[in-house]
Amino acid sequence: MMKVKKTLAICFVSFCMIAPAVPVYAGNGNTTVYVTDKGDCYHKSNCSTIKNSKTKTAVTLQEAVEDWGRRPCKKCKPAKYTN
Ligand SMILES: [Zn+2]
Secondary structure, three states: OOOHHHHHHHHHHHHHHHHHHHOHHHHHHHOEEEEEEOOOOOOOOOOOOHHHHOOOEEEEEHHHHHHHEEEOOOOOOOOOOOO
16 A cells, blocks of 8 residues: 555656646636637627627637737626636
8 A cells, every 4th residue: 555655646746847837727728719700809609799600710718819819708708818
């Protein structure tokens, strides 16, 4: 049993050493949001603004902000991208 505990402890320590290299916002940046070819916001999938849009595109939150230069929609209040 002691041996197992030691192995777990080593794994935990290794994880802690690797962890700082992984961005904290990784999950946040991978959130799927929607953009259209018009406007300058990104939206949640259920936003009424994009409901009838034929040009809505699913992108990650990171893409919406960094590649598309969009800001969060005031209506549906999607997650904010924290960098
Ligand atoms: Zn919206």
